[in-house]
Structures are given as structure tokens and as C-alpha cells.
Amino acid sequence: MATQSNALRGLNRAQSTGRSRRAPFRGRDVALFVLACVLSVIFLFPFFWTVMSSLKSVQELNTFPPTWIPQDPQWVNYPKVLQRVPFLRWTYNSLLVVFLATLGTVLSASIVAYSFARFRYRGRDLIFMITLGTMMLPAQVTLIPQYVLFHKLGMVNTLYPLWLPAWFGGGAFAIFLIRQFILSLPRELDEAALIDGAGYFMIFWRILLPLCKPVLATITVITFIAVWNDFANPLIYLQLPEKFTLAVGLNYFKNFPEMGGEPTQHLLMAASVMMTAPIIALFFATQRYFVQGIVLSGIKG
Amino acid sequence: MAVVSTQLPAQRRSPGLVARLVGAKSPLETKQALWGYVFLMPWLLGLTIFLVGPILISAYLSFTEYDVLSSPQFIGLANYARAFTGDKQFWPSLGRTLYYSIVVVPVGLIGSLALAMLLNQGIKGTNIFRTLYFLPHLTPAVALAVLWVWIFHPSLGPVNTMLGWIGIDGPGWLTSKQWALPALIIITIWAGVGGNTMLIFLAGLQGVPKELLEAAEIDGAGAWARFRNVTLPMISPTMLFNLILGIIGALKVFTLAFVATNGGPSYATWFYALHIYNQAFHYFRMGYGAALAWIFVVVLMAFTYLQLHLSRRWVYYAGESD
Numbered sequence: 001m002a003t004q005s006n007a008l009r010g011l012n013r014a015q016s017t018g019r020s021r022r023a024p025f026r027g028r029d030v031a032l033f034v035l036a037c038v039l040s041v042i043f044l045f046p047f048f049w050t051v052m053s054s055l056k057s058v059q060e061l062n063t064f065p066p067t068w069i070p071q072d073p074q075w076v077n078y079p080k081v082l083q084r085v086p087f088l089r090w091t092y093n094s095l096l097v098v099f100l101a102t103l104g105t106v107l108s109a110s111i112v113a114y115s116f117a118r119f120r121y122r123g124r125d126l127i128f129m130i131t132l133g134t135m136m137l138p139a140q141v142t143l144i145p146q147y148v149l150f151h152k153l154g155m156v157n158t159l160y161p162l163w164l165p166a167w168f169g170g171g172a173f174a175i176f177l178i179r180q181f182i183l184s185l186p187r188e189l190d191e192a193a194l195i196d197g198a199g200y201f202m203i204f205w206r207i208l209l210p211l212c213k214p215v216l217a218t219i220t221v222i223t224f225i226a227v228w229n230d231f232a233n234p235l236i237y238l239q240l241p242e243k244f245t246l247a248v249g250l251n252y253f254k255n256f257p258e259m260g261g262e263p264t265q266h267l268l269m270a271a272s273v274m275m276t277a278p279i280i281a282l283f284f285a286t287q288r289y290f291v292q293g294i295v296l297s298g299i300k301g
Numbered sequence: 302m303a304v305v306s307t308q309l310p311a312q313r314r315s316p317g318l319v320a321r322l323v324g325a326k327s328p329l330e331t332k333q334a335l336w337g338y339v340f341l342m343p344w345l346l347g348l349t350i351f352l353v354g355p356i357l358i359s360a361y362l363s364f365t366e367y368d369v370l371s372s373p374q375f376i377g378l379a380n381y382a383r384a385f386t387g388d389k390q391f392w393p394s395l396g397r398t399l400y401y402s403i404v405v406v407p408v409g410l411i412g413s414l415a416l417a418m419l420l421n422q423g424i425k426g427t428n429i430f431r432t433l434y435f436l437p438h439l440t441p442a443v444a445l446a447v448l449w450v451w452i453f454h455p456s457l458g459p460v461n462t463m464l465g466w467i468g469i470d471g472p473g474w475l476t477s478k479q480w481a482l483p484a485l486i487i488i489t490i491w492a493g494v495g496g497n498t499m500l501i502f503l504a505g506l507q508g509v510p511k512e513l514l515e516a517a518e519i520d521g522a523g524a525w526a527r528f529r530n531v532t533l534p535m536i537s538p539t540m541l542f543n544l545i546l547g548i549i550g551a552l553k554v555f556t557l558a559f560v561a562t563n564g565g566p567s568y569a570t571w572f573y574a575l576h577i578y579n580q581a582f583h584y585f586r587m588g589y590g591a592a593l594a595w596i597f598v599v600v601l602m603a604f605t606y607l608q609l610h611l612s613r614r615w616v617y618y619a620g621e622s623d
């Protein structure tokens with residue numbers, strides 16, 4: 001934990017000061033700054049191109065050589081997406097899955113982490129090692145039997161398989177992160193509450209959980225983004241268009257470019273922008289927690 | 302006084318069966334341990350239902366023929382035999398996936414480290430640059446595939462347009478048998494190099510003691526010597542972590558290929574994970590798919606083991622005595 005917090009402090013310091021802490025060698029700094037700008041252009045260009053394409057008409061999208069800026073921006077492409085495919089329905093499905101999966105992860109992972117961090121019982125360390133081991137397990141091994149399971153339960157073509165598993169512990173990563181956080185909280189808090197007559201669940205709910213807000217925020221953001229972007233699971237479980245999440249909906253849309261006799265590539269670009277924009281906005285709003293979680297996960301505790 | 306005298310012997314009594322089962326020495330510890338199990342319950346259930354159970358079932362299914370509708374038929378090792386000898390796409394898809402990983406992992410690691418080092422120089426706007434480099438990594442893989450199909454469009458895409466400016470007649474990229482795989486590699490690197498790997502490296506770099514770097518500088522070590530002899534050993538644990546995650550991630554490549562090329566043209570981007578998916582969920586050969594998944598696990602574990610084994614030679618842990 002000491003290494004973690006030191007590295008985090010270091011990271012935050014580098015972010016906040018921003019300025020050079022080395023000898024005043026301006027030429028080198030200018031060169032690096034220019035390099036950083038060039039790289040930014042490379043990273044941003046595909047986004048620029050997508051947004052520009054989403055504002056073109058079909059004709060303009062298919063002219064050679066391609067235009068860089070749409071001559072007559074077609075803002076109408078965006079509302080057209082909503083008419084052409086059940087985009088709002090897919091958004092609703094995505095949001096529902098994200099909400100339930102995130103809530104399940106946060107609640108169940110934190111109570112399991114509480115158990116790992118504060119209780120002593122036979123088998124605890126073994127189970128914890130197994131938990132960490134599952135992070136190395138590729139999803140492919142469990143994919144087929146899980147599908148069979150949900151098929152037997154009659155849940156194929158429903159949204160259940162996409163969020164239900166999150167309520168059973170929320171996965172090794174979330175458990176690990178919260179456990180580390182609880183370990184850093186003073187035990188005296190629990191003991192004082194215990195002496196005052198609080199039960200173990202009360203200690204968890206009233207004392208530890210509120211203190212865990214920073215790490216829970218991290219997990220909320222990471223889970224939100226992972227579930228919103230997930231493609232493989234919805235692809236396997238959902239076959240009816242009205243059940244689709246945005247990810248599979250977008251792919252479905254892509255495979256029918258001539259829907260209703262009219263080409264729809266420009267609308268597809270608009271739909272991509274609409275799917276990506278919220279996640280970028282969320283990232284900007286919650287960057288701190290997101291970065292923290294990733295950094296914490298990568299450092300030996 | 303009476304209370305004390307009745308309670309003391311009770312506490313000294315040898316622990317009961319339950320206490321011994323949960324590894325507790327006193328009634329209080331027993332109670333505590335039982336609550337521990339109660340709070341662990343969601344994960345115990347989750348492990349059983351969604352991990353251990355499926356792993357066992359998957360192992361069993363890999364010895365059967367199973368189409369979900371009728372019950373599984375035991376066929377012994379036939380699925381494995383089929384993979385190794387009868388499946389025309391087995392070896393090529395595995396080879397393609399390895400080829401992809403062998404390019405993507407080292408380039409991704411070196412690129413991420415280079416970006417992290419750039420961001421570690423304290424230039425103006427570091428915070429903004431870090432965010433900009435991270436954006437591709439946030440984009441849903443399906444949206445990414447959709448947009449790159451247009452960027453790599455043979456005649457209407459900006460890549461070939463720009464190549465045209467310098468007199469190069471660009472290839473068909475995703476529609477070309479020869480260039481589809483390199484194109485996917487380019488997309489992967491673009492999307493991944495500034496992502497988690499970079500952030501983890503950045504944190505690792507922040508952990509390198511500045512005194513060491515300064516001492517080396519005073520001793521006359523140049524930038525490269527300082528990097529080679531101070532920075533690199535100090536971040537080697539981070540490097541190992543990123544390497545293992547990178548290999549696992551690369552070998553699992555699926556969504557990008559599925560959406561951008563669907564494995565084509567003529568199997569040029571038919572990766573191993575795509576092969577599993579198609580066998581299991583397209584042809585409903587669940588038993589065969591399970592066997593393929595198990596072969597995949599063995600390959601992954603072999604790689605991870607190899608890395609951990611080799612890492613003893615190059616990973617330096619600060620706490621160890623030398």
C-alpha cells in the first residue's frame with residue numbers, strides 16, 4: 001500500500017505541476033511539446049474524421065477524392081438514426097444493463113471485500129488466492145457453459161445474463177480493489193462501533209461503506225465503461241433487435257447498409273458518434289477516479 | 302461474581318466442532334468467522350455458478366458432441382483429434398493470432414512506455430495530453446471498427462488519400478487479403494498504446510526514486526545510460542505486469558475482427574477467438590467449441606508460465622537483497 005500511495009501521489013504531482021522540474025533547457029521542452037502535439041493529432045484524427053463523415057450526405061460521403069469538411073453539414077443525420085433503427089430502445093437497454101451491473105458490482109464486491117479484509121476464518125486466504133487467479137482466466141472457457149446455463153434458465157434473449165452475474169461478487173478486480181482500500185482503514189473504527197453495540201452488517205453499511213466512496217467511485221466508472229462497451233456477451237445472448245444493447249445494435253445496423261433501399265453509412269457514423277460521446281463525457285467528468293483505479297490495479301501491493 | 306465464575310470455565314473449554322471447522326479459538330472468534338462466511342456468500346455462489354461450475358462443465362463438454370437442443374453425446378477425445386488434424390482453420394487461426402500478438406504486444410509495450418516517458422517530462426499540458434492519448438482506448442470496440450472501416454476505405458478514406466499525396470498507391474487495407482491483418486494491427490496499436498498500459502507505466506515511472514537518477518547524472522551517465530541502468534530495472538515489475546496482461550489481451554482479439562472484417566477476406570483475419578465463437582455460436586458445436594477453448598487456455602497458461610519463468614532474469618524487485 002505504501003508503494004501504491006507514493007506512486008499515486010507522484011502521479012498527481014506530475015499532473016498538477018505540469019511544469020518542468022529540470023534545469024531550464026527550453027529548447028528540449030519545446031521539442032517535446034511539439035512532439036506531444038503531433039501525437040495528439042494522430043490520436044484524435046480518426047474521431048475528427050468520424051464526426052465529419054457523420055455530417056455528410058450519402059453523395060458527399062461517396063465522392064472521390066474525399067472532402068475534409070462537409071460542405072453542407074447534415075445535422076439531420078442524427079435524428080434520422082432514431083427513425084431508422086430503434087436507437088432509443090437500444091440506449092435504454094444499454095443503460096438498464098449498465099445500471100444493474102454496476103449497482104450489483106459495487107454492492108456485492110464491497111460486502112465480499114469486507115469479509116476478506118476484516119474477518120478471519122478457515123479457507124479465507126485460499127479463496128482469496130483463487131479469486132486473484134480468476135483474473136488470469138480467459139472468458140472463453142466459461143462462455144460456452146454459461147451460455148448453456150442461461151439457455152436452460154430460459155434467459156437467452158433477455159438482458160439477465162448481462163447483469164445478473166455482477167450481483168454475485170462483481171468479479172475479482174472489484175473485490176481486490178475494495179479489499180485493499182478497507183485494509184487501509186483503521187480497525188479501531190470497527191472495534192469502537194462493535195463496543196457501542198453495532199452489528200457487523202451495521203458496521204459495514206454505516207461506517208466502512210461511506211468511507212469507501214473514493215474506491216467505489218473508481219469501480220463504478222470502470223464497470224460502467226466496460227459494460228457499456230461490451231460486445232461479445234450481448235452478441236451471444238441477444239438475437240431480437242428490440243432486446244439489443246447499443247453495441248450489438250450498432251453492428252446489426254452496420255450489416256444492413258441498404259436498409260429500406262437507402263444507403264445508411266452516414267447514419268452509421270452518426271450512430272457511432274452517439275454511442276461514443278456519452279462514454280467520453282463520462283470519462284472527462286470522472287477522470288480522477290478512473291485513472292486512480294487503473295494505476296492502483298497495476299502496482300504490487 | 303457468579304457471572305464471572307460461570308463464564309470463565311466456558312471460555313476455557315476446548316473449542317466445539319463448529320469452532321474447529323471455521324478455525325476459531327473462542328466463541329467470539331467463531332461468531333466472527335461465521336459472519337465472515339455470510340458476507341463471503343455472494344462470491345462463493347458466484348465462483349461456483351459462474352466460474353468453477355462452468356469450468357467443470359466446459360471440461361466435460363469438450364469430450365462430447367452437443368448442440369444445446371439435444372443432450373450431449375460422449376465422444377472421448379474426438380474433438381481434440383479433430384482440432385489437431387481435421388480442422389482446416391485450427392492451425393492457421395492459431396498461427397494468425399500468435400503473429401498478431403507477437404507484433405502487437407512488443408510494439409504496444411514500447412510505444413506505451415515511450416508515451417509514458419514523454420508525459421513524465423513535465424511539459425506543459427501533460428494532463429490534457431494524457432487524456433487525449435487515452436481517448437481511443439475508451440471508444441467502444443464496435444464503434445472503433447465501424448470508423449476504421451471508413452478511414453481505411455481504399456479510395457474514399459483519408460489514409461489512402463494522404464498516401465496519394467506522397468505518390469503512394471495505398472492498398473485495399475481491410476478488403477485486401479494481404480493487408481487486412483496489418484491494418485487490424487495498426488488499429489489495435491492506435492487504440493491501445495495510450496490506454497491502461499501507458500497509465501500503469503506512468504505510475505511506475507513516478508515510483509523511480511529521483512535520487513537514483515540524480516546520482517547517476519552526477520556520475521556522468523547520459524540519458525540512455527540512466528534509462529538503461531536505473532529506470533528500466535526499477536520499472537521491470539510494471540513491465541512484467543503489462544507484458545502478461547498484454548499477451549492475454551492480444552490472444553483474445555475478437556470484437557475488432559468480428560465487426561471490421563468478420564474474419565475475412567478469405568480468412569485473413571480469422572483469429573482463434575473468432576474460430577471458437579463461430580464453432581460454438583454459429584454452428585452450435587458447443588462440445589467442439591469447448592475443446593477449442595481448453596486448447597486456448599493451455600496456450601495462454603504456457604505463455605504466462607514462460608513469462609513468469611523468464612522474468613526471474615530481468616525483473617528487479619526493490620525489496621530483494623542482491
